Structures are given as structure tokens and as C-alpha cells.
Amino acid sequence: MQLLGQHHVSIMTGQAEKNFDFFTRVLGMRLVKKSVNQDNTTSYHLFYGDAVANPGTEVTYFDYPGIGPSYPGVSSISSTSLRVPTTASLKFWAERLDALGIHHAGLSARAGRDVLAFEDFEGTQLVLVADNGEAGVAPGEPWAAADIPLEHAIVGLGPVTLTVADPKPTALVLTQLMGFRRIGAYPSPAGDFAEIEVFATGEGGSGAEVHLEARPDLPKFRLGRGGVHHVAFRIPNEEEYAKWIDRLAASGLPNSGRVDRDYFRALYFREPNGILFELSTDTPGFDIDEPIESLGEKLGLPSFLEPRRAEIEAKLRPLAL
Template sequence: MQLLGIHHISILTGSAEKNFEFFTKVLGMRLVKKSVNQDDTSCYHLFYGDGKGNPGTEVTFFDIPGLGSTHEGTSSITSTSLRVKSTESLKYWGQRFEQYGVKHEGIEQRANRNTMAFEDFEGTKLILVADDDEEGVAAGEPWEGTDVPAEHAIVGLGPVLLTVARPERTERVLTEVLGFRHAGSYPSLLGEGYDDVEVYATGEGGAGAEVHIQKRTDLPLERLGRGGVHHVAFRIPDETEHAKWVDRIKETGMMNSGKVDRFYFKALYFREPNGILFELSSDTPGFDVDESVETLGENLSLPPFLEPKREEIEAKLRPLTLD
């Protein structure tokens, strides 16, 4: 059994409307699913991805109006990376960020790749990472329904950066439980006096299959709010393999959710020893199980077990105009 890479990242937002505007109009990603938080159906759940909603390309957001700000700290998923084709794409994005007034840095090296850090309107820490023909897990497909040229489109998820006080605890789970391998390290961009960032990879490796770990002992625990990352999910190829992973996690003795049927994928949740929420998600059946690829994200999608409550759910949801 081997994880394929990163499946999706889930973040909190205080404004679905502004969030939609940023991720579709500025970043040129596709809204591939408009649904609800299945654990709190009064809350919208928006999924942005590549042109076909492929696994490994989705950034998802739980909409919680009035949510307070994130207070940065340890035991956190500090930044999320988004893959682009090349360093030339980073130059394009630098110009586009200037055009839209997006806070961003210049091109910096992380794990021997050219990258560009930036933030959305809620301070979500994001990083563009250039593939530059690197081998590894395949990227997704550009979304054609945007003004971003296909050659510069965001086509998948890159590494996540975890900030923890006791990295050895997280590393042990990654390697001994989840089957990641140590793939190197690179100097922290925080400057002198900080430990190197350690890189762990799974599957075919590459940007879409890495977790980066930064040790920080000078920070309090993170207080999660808008712009903060709720959890990271890792890819399992199908539901048969997912069942084996459920058994494996149970055998470790770690507290976990057991199999959770999200309809679009099977899930399992657990917290690694530093308190970061991990999810294991199947690639199948996918987001086109109840919508055609051509019409993804156009309507409010509910899984079959919530469909009988559609009228009740829609009555409790606030009006949401996304255009």
C-alpha cells in the first residue's frame, strides 16, 4: 500500500463570495463543487480545482461568516502550495499579482524549486511552485474558462508546510505509519538560527507528493480562524485500498474516525501527535459522480444521504451569489 500524494487541502473562510472571487477570478481555478459541510449543513463547502476536478488539485473552503482571524503558531499547516508549469509562469503571476494588488514575494528557492509566496484577502499563506519538467506525480489539467493562459494555469497542489515544536513525532507517523520517505532538506527562509526544513515524499514523489516540516519552538499553538488550514488529505487510489488503510490506522491505536463516506470519496481522519489533522481520501468515485464534467460546480450538490433534506438544508443556508 502506498499513498499517491496530496488529495486536497481544506481551509476556513469568512466570506464565500470574496473567496470565490479570489480563487476563480484572480487565480483562475475552477469551482468544481458547491456543496455543504456534511458535518454542519448550515455551512457551505466550496471546492476549487483543475479543469476536470481531478484528485490532487482541490483546495476546499468551509464558509463560516464572522469567523475570527487565525493566530499563527505551531501544530499548524502553515502554507499550501499550488503547482504551475514553469518559472516563466511565476513571472507571469508576479505581474498578475501586481495588477490585482495581491501581497506577494519574489521568486525564492524551496526544496530546489523556484517558488513564489503570496496571500489571499484573509491572509491565507499560499505558495506557487514551478514544476519545470520535474518528474513525479502528474499535474492536473488547465481550466479553459478563465483569462489565465493555459501555459500558466494552476494545475494542482504542491507541498504543504507543517510547523511543529516536536518534528520527530510527526516524522515518525509520516514514515512508519503512512510510508513517506525522507527526501532531503533545505534552509529555512526565516533566516539564520532556524532549523532546516525537512522534506518527506510519497508515491512517485515530486511537488504533488511532499510534506515539508519546519521546527519552531518560539511560537504558541496556532489558534485556527479564517485563512487557516483545517486539514490536509492524502490520496489513496480506490475504495478497496482505502479499506486496507482504515485497518492499518486502527492497528496503530491512534484515535481516528474510521471510514467516513463523503460520497465523492471515502475518508478517514486522525490527528498526528503534534495535533495536526490528517485525512486519507480515495480518488474514487470523484466529483463527476453526480454532475457532468462540463457542469461541475454550477448547482448545489448534496450527497444522496442528504438529498431527502435538501429543502430543509437550503432553507437554513444563507443566500449565496457566485458569478
């Protein structure tokens, strides 16, 4: 019973159209599902991923027009990484971002890997990380965007960074409950603070890592546009999912219990510093209601919302993508 790595990361946006433009045209990712927030069906939920919507490649956005800004701080998922094939890819992306007028921090290294940090138009902290043939969780399949060579395309999620006031209780949940293992640490970019600890699960590699940063000097994070709502980790199938439900129940941590999202089964809980974690199955996938070839082209609704399609569509604002 082992988590395989990152499944998806979900973030807030106040401008879904501009968000779509950024992720599909600037970053060259594929819109693999256009759906609704199942807990608030008046809000869109957009999923960006690789060419075939593989688990472990999706960045998702909840659309809330007019939402206020996020305020950085502790109890947050402070950065999200996206995998690219090589260091040469990072050089391509640095030149591309420069040409588009998007500020970036230049090539640097984190946890022994070459990286390129930047942010989107709403302040989401993003990091491109080079695989460079590293062993571990396999990358996804690159999507053929018009002006991005396949050899430099984004191929999945890399490490997420958790920023907390006290790392010890979070580390215990990662290792004792979730089965992660501590594999090292690296200096914090913030300077005179503790090292950032690196935890891995499954086969390891950048697609299966959590980086844990202690910043007791910071205020508490406030979620708004550009802020990360939660991170989800991969469960291979529904048989394993049932075991994780039992494991969470036995741990004593409050949790959601079984949640059926149709495209995957989910289980939610907050670790001791208040960050929302989700455990999600790889199955059945995003192609249960539309073929791979036309993913994201229509409004996808889970089967339990399909009878309400007319009502839901009537209440959604027009979305021109």
C-alpha cells in the same frame, strides 16, 4: 499500499463570495463543487480544482461568516502550494499579482524549486511552485480562465508545510505509519532555526511532498479565517482504503474509522503534534451527481443528504457567486 500524494487541502473562510472571486477570477481555478459541510449543513463547502476535478488539485473552503482571524503558530499547516508549469509562469503570476495590488515575496527557491509566495485577503499563506518538467505525480488539467494563458495556469496542489514544536513524532508518523520517505532538507526562511525537512510519497514530485518545519519559538496555532483545517492524502481506491482502516486501527492512533463523503471515502486522525490528517480515495469522484461540463453550477448534496434538500436549502444563507 502507498499514498499517492496530496488529495485536497481544506481551509476556513468568513467571506465565501470574496473567496470565490479570489480563487476563480484572480487565480483562475474552477469551482468544481458547491456543497455543504456534511458535519454542519448550515455551512457551505466550496471546492476549487482543475478542469476535470482531478484528485490532488483541490483547495476547499468551509464558509463561516463572521469567524475570527487565525493566529499563526505551531501545530499547523502553515502554507499550501499550488503547482504551475514553469518559472516563466511564476514571472507571469508575479506581474499579475502586482497589477491586482496583491503583495507577494518575489521569486525565490525552496527545496530546489522556484517559488512565489503570497497570501490571500484572509491571510492564507499560498505558494506557487514551478514544475519545470520535474518527474513525479502528474499535474492536473488547466482550466481555461478568461485572462490566464493555459501555459501558466494552476495545475494542482504542491507541497504543504507543517509547522510544529517538535518534528520527531510527526516525522515518525509520516515515515513509519504513512509510508513517506525523507528525501532532503532546505534552510528555513525564518533564519536561525533547524532546516525544513522534506518527505515524499508515491511517485514523488511536488504533488506528493510534505515539508516539516520545527519552530519551538512560536505559540500554538489558533484556527480562524484563512487557517488550514486539514490536509488530505490520496488513496487510489476503496480496496486500498479498507487496508488503511486496518492499518490505522492497528497503530493505536485514535481515528474516525470509515467516513463516506459520497464523492470519496475518508479517514481522519491527528498526528502527535495535533495536526488533522485525512486519507481520501480518488474514487468515485465529483461527477457522480453532475456532469463534468457543469460541475459547481448547482448545490451538490451527497446521496444521504439528498432527501433533506428542501430543509437544507431553506437554512442556507443566499450565496451570490
